[in-house]
Amino acid sequence: xxxxxxxxxxxxxxxxxxxxxxxxxxxxxxxxxxxxxxxxxxxxxxxxxxxxxxxxxxxxxxxxxxxxxxxxxxxxxxxxxxxxxxxxxxxxxxxxxxxxxxxxxxxxxxxxxxxxxxxxxxxxxxxxxxxxxxxxxxxxxxxxxxxxxxxxxxxxxxxxxxxxxxxxxxxxxxx
Amino acid sequence: xxxxxxxxxxxxxxxxxxxxxxxxxxxxxxxxxxxxxxxxxxxxxxxxxxxxxxxxxxxxxxxxxxxxxxxxxxxxxxxxxxxxxxxxxxxxxxxxxxxxxxxxxxxxxxxxxxxxxxxxxxxxxxxxxxxxxxxxxxxxxxxxxxxxxxxxxxxxxxxxxxxxxxxxxxxxxxxxxxxx
Numbered sequence: 001x002x003x004x005x006x007x008x009x010x011x012x013x014x015x016x017x018x019x020x021x022x023x024x025x026x027x028x029x030x031x032x033x034x035x036x037x038x039x040x041x042x043x044x045x046x047x048x049x050x051x052x053x054x055x056x057x058x059x060x061x062x063x064x065x066x067x068x069x070x071x072x073x074x075x076x077x078x079x080x081x082x083x084x085x086x087x088x089x090x091x092x093x094x095x096x097x098x099x100x101x102x103x104x105x106x107x108x109x110x111x112x113x114x115x116x117x118x119x120x121x122x123x124x125x126x127x128x129x130x131x132x133x134x135x136x137x138x139x140x141x142x143x144x145x146x147x148x149x150x151x152x153x154x155x156x157x158x159x160x161x162x163x164x165x166x167x168x169x170x171x172x173x174x175x
Numbered sequence: 176x177x178x179x180x181x182x183x184x185x186x187x188x189x190x191x192x193x194x195x196x197x198x199x200x201x202x203x204x205x206x207x208x209x210x211x212x213x214x215x216x217x218x219x220x221x222x223x224x225x226x227x228x229x230x231x232x233x234x235x236x237x238x239x240x241x242x243x244x245x246x247x248x249x250x251x252x253x254x255x256x257x258x259x260x261x262x263x264x265x266x267x268x269x270x271x272x273x274x275x276x277x278x279x280x281x282x283x284x285x286x287x288x289x290x291x292x293x294x295x296x297x298x299x300x301x302x303x304x305x306x307x308x309x310x311x312x313x314x315x316x317x318x319x320x321x322x323x324x325x326x327x328x329x330x331x332x333x334x335x336x337x338x339x340x341x342x343x344x345x346x347x348x349x350x351x352x353x354x355x
Contacts, residue, residue, distance in 0.1 A: 019237075021237070047264045047265030047337070049264070050263050051227070054230070054233075057234030058237075059234075087227070088201075158221055
């Protein structure tokens, strides 16, 4: 079995941010096949879910960074996908977050996104980062605001339509 | 920072090196997927879709423990296309796939050379005893290659139930004992 062993693992109080694995497919596909994925272009089929999950893993190799599987630190239950995300058609890299139904309303996305933001600033050395939300995704907008991000325009994506840009506080502003 | 697939095999043939996908394959692979040359495999794709597909080819190695090799010119290292074992969700059974990213690679037996090496690897190391290739009935070049590799049309085999796949041909490869 092949593992991209160099995908780093982060820990927070309640969570582990770790490499996505084949064993996460059921949880990820359940999210993709549900209405919860409407904000990111879904719902998707099981086939699409496999394609997307493997692409999430592959981006670590192709970009040198990528999104983690967020899991419960005690049970290892997959709870969501969070991390730096830079599709080739994005204007700049973002911190992206997605949480599965089991993680809703518990501050999981916030806790994971804070760890991811600290990672891109402290380890990758980025000096700025954005997050993108689809219009009407109020929960995602609320998280962006909670992290101190402020609206910074929008862009039109050929596949996703209009995406709102939220710019996070800089490393200096957070220091 | 470097994040790479570990423990992936490297195969060598007379003229080629076969290895797992790397960051440098991104642009040439995307150029193929966005081109009319990809019309028999669901293309041309948008730039975003092509970007994701290249990630998918890489991540497939992690999801399954095997995946498509990128075959490269041995002398220059130039990536020429993808070949090998492929079994994403939705496939009926494991497949041997192949692509030649530009027309310059065609007509030299390079794809056959690469595909045969990848097939040998899957039989020898993954325990595969059979596999198919799914081919669009209008893809004459690919049909010719399947036959050249000894694969025969299998009318009884099902193909993935996916939009646009109606009438897809299923070629079944000779098994490991037939190739011994």
